[in-house]
Amino acid sequence: MKSGFLAAAAAAVVVSASAVAGAATLDTVKQRGFVQCGVNAGLPGFGNPDSAGNWTGLDVDYCRAVAVAIFGDANKVKFTPLSAQQRFPAIQSGEVDLLSRNTTATLTRDTSVGLNFAPVTYYDGQGFMVPKKLGVKSAKELNGATVCVQSGTTTELNLADYFRANNMTYNPVVIESNDEVNAAYFAGRCDVLTTDVSGLAGTRAGVAPVPDDHVILPEVISKEPLAPAVRHGDDQWFDIVKWTIFATIQAEEFGITSKNVDEFTNSKNPDIQRFLGTSPGMGKALGLDEKWAYNVVKKVGNYAEIFDRNVGPGTPLKLERGLNALWTKGGLMYAQPFR
Amino acid sequence: MATETRTTQGAPPPGGVSFSLSDPTFRAIVYQILVVGAVVLVGWFLISNTLDNLARRSIATGYHFLEREAAFGIGESLIDYSPKDTYGRAFLVGVLNTLKVSIIGVILATIIGTIIGVARLSSNWLIAKLASTYVEIIRNIPPLLQLFFWYALVSDGLPPVRQALNPIPGVFLSQRGLRVPVPAPDPVWTNMGIALLVGIVAAWGVSRWARARQARTGQPFPAGWAGLGLIVGLPILTWLAGGAPLAMDVPKLAGFNFTGGASISPEFFAILTGLTLYTAAFIAEVVRSGIKAVNWGQTEAARALGLPGSPTLRLVILPQALRVIVPPLTSQYLNLTKNSSLALAIGYPDLVSIANTTLNQTGQAIEGVTMIMGTYLVISLSISIFMNWYNKRIALVER
Numbered sequence: 002m003k004s005g006f007l008a009a010a011a012a013a014v015v016v017s018a019s020a021v022a023g024a025a026t027l028d029t030v031k032q033r034g035f036v037q038c039g040v041n042a043g044l045p046g047f048g049n050p051d052s053a054g055n056w057t058g059l060d061v062d063y064c065r066a067v068a069v070a071i072f073g074d075a076n077k078v079k080f081t082p083l084s085a086q087q088r089f090p091a092i093q094s095g096e097v098d099l100l101s102r103n104t105t106a107t108l109t110r111d112t113s114v115g116l117n118f119a120p121v122t123y124y125d126g127q128g129f130m131v132p133k134k135l136g137v138k139s140a141k142e143l144n145g146a147t148v149c150v151q152s153g154t155t156t157e158l159n160l161a162d163y164f165r166a167n168n169m170t171y172n173p174v175v176i177e178s179n180d181e182v183n184a185a186y187f188a189g190r191c192d193v194l195t196t197d198v199s200g201l202a203g204t205r206a207g208v209a210p211v212p213d214d215h216v217i218l219p220e221v222i223s224k225e226p227l228a229p230a231v232r233h234g235d236d237q238w239f240d241i242v243k244w245t246i247f248a249t250i251q252a253e254e255f256g257i258t259s260k261n262v263d264e265f266t267n268s269k270n271p272d273i274q275r276f277l278g279t280s281p282g283m284g285k286a287l288g289l290d291e292k293w294a295y296n297v298v299k300k301v302g303n304y305a306e307i308f309d310r311n312v313g314p315g316t317p318l319k320l321e322r323g324l325n326a327l328w329t330k331g332g333l334m335y336a337q338p339f340r
Numbered sequence: 341m342a343t344e345t346r347t348t349q350g351a352p353p354p355g356g357v358s359f360s361l362s363d364p365t366f367r368a369i370v371y372q373i374l375v376v377g378a379v380v381l382v383g384w385f386l387i388s389n390t391l392d393n394l395a396r397r398s399i400a401t402g403y404h405f406l407e408r409e410a411a412f413g414i415g416e417s418l419i420d421y422s423p424k425d426t427y428g429r430a431f432l433v434g435v436l437n438t439l440k441v442s443i444i445g446v447i448l449a450t451i452i453g454t455i456i457g458v459a460r461l462s463s464n465w466l467i468a469k470l471a472s473t474y475v476e477i478i479r480n481i482p483p484l485l486q487l488f489f490w491y492a493l494v495s496d497g498l499p500p501v502r503q504a505l506n507p508i509p510g511v512f513l514s515q516r517g518l519r520v521p522v523p524a525p526d527p528v529w530t531n532m533g534i535a536l537l538v539g540i541v542a543a544w545g546v547s548r549w550a551r552a553r554q555a556r557t558g559q560p561f562p563a564g565w566a567g568l569g570l571i572v573g574l575p576i577l578t579w580l581a582g583g584a585p586l587a588m589d590v591p592k593l594a595g596f597n598f599t600g601g602a603s604i605s606p607e608f609f610a611i612l613t614g615l616t617l618y619t620a621a622f623i624a625e626v627v628r629s630g631i632k633a634v635n636w637g638q639t640e641a642a643r644a645l646g647l648p649g650s651p652t653l654r655l656v657i658l659p660q661a662l663r664v665i666v667p668p669l670t671s672q673y674l675n676l677t678k679n680s681s682l683a684l685a686i687g688y689p690d691l692v693s694i695a696n697t698t699l700n701q702t703g704q705a706i707e708g709v710t711m712i713m714g715t716y717l718v719i720s721l722s723i724s725i726f727m728n729w730y731n732k733r734i735a736l737v738e739r
Contacts (some may be wrong), residue, residue, distance in 0.1 A: 085700065086696050086697075086700050089700060089703055089705065090705045093397070093399065093703075093705065109701070109702070109703065110703065112398065112400070113398075113399060113400035113702065113703050113704070114399065114702075114703025115394075115397040115398055115399035115703065143596075144595065144596075145594070145595040145596045145597055145599075146595075146596040146597070147516065147596065147597060152684075152693065152696060152697050152700070153696060153697055153700035153701070154700075157412045157413070157697065157701075158411050158412055158701065160413065161411055161412050161413045161423035162411065162423075164413075165423060165424075171413065172415060172597065173412075173413040173414065173415050174415055174607070174687050175412075175413075175414075175415065175687055175689065175693065175697070176685070176686065176687040177684050177685060177693070177696070178685065181685065181686070181687070184495075185495060185687065188492075188495040188496050188515065189495065189500045189501075189515045190495040190515055190516070190606065192596045192597075232397055233396070233397035233398050233399070234396050234397045234398075
């Protein structure tokens with residue numbers, strides 16, 4: 002009977018849907034065979050497809066690092082390009098397993114948006130870029146300016162706060178897509194472009210018709226700790242992402258790089274033995290292979306390698322380590338102990 | 341159903357309901373209960389599952405966020421707004437911006453569409469071909485691309501703000517849009533608005549009276565001219581009575597931008613032009629088909645009765661054409677309103693753009709989306725109700 006079939010179908014939907022809701026992310030990912038990672042659609046240095054169509058960037062490398070920790074293979078990852086507005090619904094709904102998209106960790110996002118933030122992969126701050134010919138030397142001179150900004154970002158809020166705090170007015174041009182925001186600024190629709198300083202550097206290097214025509218003002222008006230995020234409610238998955246990031250930082254502390262990691266497998270240092278899995282235990286605790294950290298360093302590299310490859314002085318972005326140096330060198334990068 | 345019952349073999353006598361599946365009436369009721377039950381079950385499952393998942397991930401629910409401070413800026417607004425205001429007020433700004441572009445767009449698209457539609461029927465070969473070229477080109481390009489085109493035309497085609505074009509003294513045209521002088525604030529302007537409303541009401545009264553008199557005595561009265569005189573004359577009299585103020589608020593270049601005067605932003609220009617021209621192409625086809633639907637014999641009959649050209653169109657052709665035009669016209673109005681959500685792509689702060697920012701800052705996507713859907717539903721239903729009322733009003737009353 003038709004309606005009997007309907008009722009049965011409804012019951013089946015109920016059962017299957019609750020089964021999916023209860024499954025652990027790690028099991029789902031293993032069954033699927035790859036990590037689904039949400040990244041920026043076009044921010045040079047952080048998430049950007051190169052001319053051959055391969056995804057590159059610091060955020061992208063952390064997606065790969067998680068894939069390596071689970072599968073031992075940096076290619077077992079698929080990327081979902083997300084706009085600033087799409088990113089939270091995408092991670093909330095389970096469309097992506099991991100959101101690694103230059104996302105600022107904030108209290109609201111940690112609580113009511115329902116995210117858990119892994120360790121910070123890039124300490125950033127919001128800045129302003131203006132055309133050189135305006136002759137502006139400080140953000141305090143921007144009263145009355147028209148500002149191009151991407152919608153759905155903390156940037157939009159910091160901008161409003163900064164102008165309010167300094168008793169200045171501005172006229173926002175708020176556009177959803179990063180590309181269109183940049184296009185509007187370079188066409189001259191706005192006097193000022195604002196986003197994270199790293200993003201401004203990336204845009205100036207990669208998008209500006211003549212990079213030297215634009216200056217980034219000295220003021221940094223906010224703290225923007227950029228960190229990958231996962232959904233609430235799956236602690237094991239959160240741990241895996243968290244310790245994958247710590248592994249890249251710890252490797253730099255040990256001086257282990259993708260080139261020399263094999264030499265360290267014979268190390269007599271018990272810390273390093275635990276880290277590389279030659280003395281087992283850490284992998285089992287996370288539900289991963291014992292060689293997970295070895296694989297991450299071998300196939301993706303330590304933090305310094307990831308930084309230098311994507312945004313460092315040798316790249317068009319030419320960013321210094323600054324706050325992102327190791328804690329031993331005056332920065333904020335600090336891994337919790339592997340024991 | 342009743343006749344079926346009577347002809348079915350073994351059916352009980354009409355009036356009584358047997359609780360057997362062989363009774364078609366009973367069977368129909370059972371099916372309907374089962375289907376409604378299944379729909380309710382699926383709906384309940386979706387809602388409870390969603391709430392359950394939200395609670396499991398500790399995502400906030402409810403509409404309390406509407407009272408919190410929005411803390412983001414909005415480029416243009418019909419009411420006073422600053423980042424200190426609430427999310428609720430920010431949403432209202434978005435709704436008003438959507439209504440602004442929809443209402444102006446609907447009016448302009450109707451005017452342009454009617455002109456193009458009539459032009460397509462013109463006996464002048466050039467005018468007819470130009471009109472059909474317009475329709476075919478505009479109708480076949482996705483509206484989003486047209487918006488990008490109009491936006492790029494302003495931001496790439498016009499000079500920077502410091503080299504603004506100044507075609508008439510006080511009027512400036514640049515990448516930042518159009519700045520025009522407006523009369524400086526004065527109580528007279530409010531009074532003129534009131535006078536205009538009074539004039540419109542009076543003109544309507546005169547035309548009613550004139551029609552009644554013509555029906556009674558057969559004497560025509562130039563109600564059109566009298567009405568125009570009232571609508572234009574009353575405000576002018578008020579202006580003269582208020583001391584004829586002439587002070588203007590002229591835009592000046594100060595710092596980064598012009599201050600003073602009124603402005604049309606490039607975003608508003610792009611969304612309005614794009615939507616108007618796109619929808620006008622469809623309206624042109626609606627108008628053309630409506631006029632074509634009226635038999636040529638109607639015109640001939642009107643001429644045979646001695647009606648001149650203009651009353652023929654007004655009294656014979658249009659009432660019959662509008663019957664065909666109004667229903668599809670309603671869908672075009674609805675399309676224009678809904679397409680205004682494309683504003684997101686070019687930075688016009690419409691309701692979708694602002695609701696998206698809100699749901700992104702608060703993380704309450706489901707609430708934000710229900711608000712967007714609810715608002716569009718209300719706007720669309722209002723347009724439908726109004727157009728259905730209008731359609732009934734103009735429907736031919738057959739005697």
